[in-house]
Amino acid sequence: LKSKQQFDAIVIGTGQAGPTLTSRLAGAALRVAVVERGRFGGTCVNTGCIPTKAMVASAYAAHLARRGAEYGVHTGAVSVDMKAVHARKARISAASREGLEGWLKGMANVSVFEGHGRLEGPNTVRVGEDLLEAPRIFLNVGGRAFVPPIAGLESVPFLTNASMMDVDYLPEHLLILGGSYIGLEFGQMFRRFGSQVTIFEPGPRLLSREDADVSAAILEILEAEGIEVRLNARVDGVRREGDSILIDAFGLRGSHLLVATGRRPNTDDLGLERADVATDARGYITVDEELRTNVEGIWALGDCNGRGAFTHTSYNDYEIVAGNLLGGASRRVSDRIPAYALYIDPPLGRVGLSEAQVRATGRPAKMAIRPMTRVGRAVEKGETRGLLKILVDGETEQILGASLLGTGCDEVVHSILDIMYAKASYKVIQEAMHIHPTVSELIPTLLGDLKWIA
Numbered sequence: 001l002k003s004k005q006q007f008d009a010i011v012i013g014t015g016q017a018g019p020t021l022t023s024r025l026a027g028a029a030l031r032v033a034v035v036e037r038g039r040f041g042g043t044c045v046n047t048g049c050i051p052t053k054a055m056v057a058s059a060y061a062a063h064l065a066r067r068g069a070e071y072g073v074h075t076g077a078v079s080v081d082m083k084a085v086h087a088r089k090a091r092i093s094a095a096s097r098e099g100l101e102g103w104l105k106g107m108a109n110v111s112v113f114e115g116h117g118r119l120e121g122p123n124t125v126r127v128g129e130d131l132l133e134a135p136r137i138f139l140n141v142g143g144r145a146f147v148p149p150i151a152g153l154e155s156v157p158f159l160t161n162a163s164m165m166d167v168d169y170l171p172e173h174l175l176i177l178g179g180s181y182i183g184l185e186f187g188q189m190f191r192r193f194g195s196q197v198t199i200f201e202p203g204p205r206l207l208s209r210e211d212a213d214v215s216a217a218i219l220e221i222l223e224a225e226g227i228e229v230r231l232n233a234r235v236d237g238v239r240r241e242g243d244s245i246l247i248d249a250f251g252l253r254g255s256h257l258l259v260a261t262g263r264r265p266n267t268d269d270l271g272l273e274r275a276d277v278a279t280d281a282r283g284y285i286t287v288d289e290e291l292r293t294n295v296e297g298i299w300a301l302g303d304c305n306g307r308g309a310f311t312h313t314s315y316n317d318y319e320i321v322a323g324n325l326l327g328g329a330s331r332r333v334s335d336r337i338p339a340y341a342l343y344i345d346p347p348l349g350r351v352g353l354s355e356a357q358v359r360a361t362g363r364p365a366k367m368a369i370r371p372m373t374r375v376g377r378a379v380e381k382g383e384t385r386g387l388l389k390i391l392v393d394g395e396t397e398q399i400l401g402a403s404l405l406g407t408g409c410d411e412v413v414h415s416i417l418d419i420m421y422a423k424a425s426y427k428v429i430q431e432a433m434h435i436h437p438t439v440s441e442l443i444p445t446l447l448g449d450l451k452w453i454a
């Protein structure tokens with residue numbers, strides 16, 4: 001064992017919070033040790049948002065090429081070169097990873113340790129032969145795919161979101177366990193690449209967190225593209241037969257199996273017990289509103305604290321911790337408004353509460369819904385699937401939430417999000433002059449249709 005090395009701060013994990021936090025700490029003249037056991041940039045950069053959205057873009061190009069004739073454009077037969085799709089995705093992901101790695105390694109006041117970091121006490125982290133000590137430790141260890149106990153799974157070569165990144169061929173028939181965000185994004189993209197796709201969802205509808213009408217519209221979009229969706233379909237066993245994977249209970253045979261049944265935090269091998277850091281029953285590190293753990297001097301940021309599951313929530317965690325620690329701020333997790341997108345095509349942009357959540361609060365509220373077939377821009381683009389839905393507080397006039405499923409809606413939803421942060425009346429948007437022709441110009445019209453909900 002080498003001698004102990006002293007730092008002012010240790011950051012474990014280079015996901016979406018760790019690197020920028022490191023930069024802020026080092027910029028405040030603190031000596032920082034950064035520990036990374038895998039590829040720099042973590043999930044988003046290597047196996048999450050960036051590569052999947054690059055692949056979604058390839059899938060969209062294939063889809064539009066096939067629909068060319070609808071627009072009067074003839075291309076001949078469309079074929080997808082999976083090696084080229086893979087190479088494009090890998091290039092985009094690598095550029096991001098390498099940029100981040102170079103940035104961290106070149107940072108003044110920062111020492112980078114490549115290896116598995118494990119707590120040995122409340123101020124001590126071991127990385128192989130190195131023992132690091134600091135009064136402040138920031139955990140940004142993220143998560144990985146949760147693989148449920150399914151009979152026979154260990155005997156079939158199943159895929160997760162991570163190993164999907166190596167797929168540079170076309171699966172003949174992709175079976176997907178899980179009808180939530182990750183399963184749906186992969187399902188639609190591989191259908192568009194040319195695979196047969198079957199999705200198994202144990203619940204009665206896709207995306208149980210969304211409102212039933214939104215789930216139904218998404219189901220319709222996927223089925224219209226030839227994806228088979230099995231609802232109320234819990235898969236308890238799988239079996240290998242030659243090169244095929246069999247799900248006997250449903251009489252189905254596929255060539256490949258993707259397990260997309262949720263995520264779990266990377267906290268099982270972090271030595272948390274050595275420092276008495278508390279977790280919840282599922283292993284997420286327990287934090288307060290400022291992301292402090294129960295142990296003085298240890299913070300947890302990003303997916304591992306269970307307070308968010310997105311790149312933007314992890315980055316926001318960094319802003320909260322850095323602001324409070326170095327900027328004299330008093331930012332809190334509960335100040336942020338839930339927001340995310342589902343990147344099927346067309347995308348779902350979500351902010352605030354769903355209709356079901358608003359109804360559960362029992363407060364007086366108004367709602368408006370408009371199908372995308374009544375949005376001029378969508379008609380012009382030939383992309384009329386989806387719906388716009390918004391809810392406002394009947395007394396304060398503030399917007400409570402929105403589900404925008406339609407072309408461009410991952411962007412459009414931000415006009416609503418910003419007005420929610422401003423705590424302004426919905427009438428500010430309703431009276432604003434918007435640009436024609438856009439999807440956003442229909443938000444004032446939508447707000448003109450608000451009706452009380454019972």
Ligand SMILES: Cc1cc2nc3c(=O)[nH]c(=O)nc-3n(C[C@H](O)[C@H](O)[C@H](O)COP(=O)(O)OP(=O)(O)OC[C@H]3O[C@@H](n4cnc5c(N)ncnc54)[C@H](O)[C@@H]3O)c2cc1C
Nearest residue numbers: 013015016037038042043044048117142302303309310311
């Ligand atoms: C398929 C997929 C698609 C996604 N798409 C989106 C999207 O479109 N938009 C969005 O906002 N979010 C998306 N997400 C979620 C997003 O990727 C994560 O929320 C985001 O990466 C935040 O992660 P993080 O900062 O908590 O840590 P991570 O990015 O998971 O990074 C954690 C890092 O810590 C390292 N590490 C772990 N344990 C140790 C240890 N003991 N010692 C040293 N290093 C360690 C890991 O190697 C990793 O590099 C997607 C996720 C998946 C899986």
